[in-house]
Amino acid sequence: MLRRLLQPFWVLLAIIFLIEAWLWDHLEPIVARVVAAIPLRAFKHWLAERVDTLSPAMTLIVFVVPLIPLFPLKLIGLWLLTHQYWFSAVCTILFGKMLGVGVTAFVFDVTRDKLLQMGWFEWLYHVILALRAKAAALVNPIKARIRELLHGEGAGWSSRVLRLILRFRRSVQAR
DSSP states (O other), X not given: XXXXXXXXHHHHHHHHHHHHHHHHXXXXXXXXXXXXXXXXXXXXXXXXXXXXXXXXXXXXHHHHGGGGGGHHHHHHHHHHHHTTOHHHHHHHHHHHHHHHHHHHHHHHHHHHHHHTXXXXXXXXXXXXHHHHHXXXXXXXXXXXXXXXXXXXXXXXXXXXXXXXXXXXXXXXXXX
């Protein structure tokens, strides 16, 4: 019974984890384009040369330090929430989240090889990859069911309602 009660919590946690992974996957190419468009390529090359001379433990500091200035941005977003500036708060928090993921992707790309030289970091990296796969396996059937419902497939009442809405929408568009 406890397992049934906890399943929605695990699904929600998996969805949040997959959103983070999705942001990472989709922001990394954007960061690469930004690096190519502005003179960050030279900075990335300079940083990679410096990281090569550091020990793995010092590389961890290089990986973590750029995230520290983003913390006040999240605090500003929370302050805006407490003062009921909903739109500004959401925009600030989303901007901080996207910027954080983008900076992390940029710095991780430079420091990955050195960080993976540390046993515990390599273990943690593989655990996160395994959790990502497990979260995807947990959420994929739910995503498939939602897609099925949105396409109006199936025999349930929700599928019939969606088919009716799609027919109505097509008839309105045809006129």
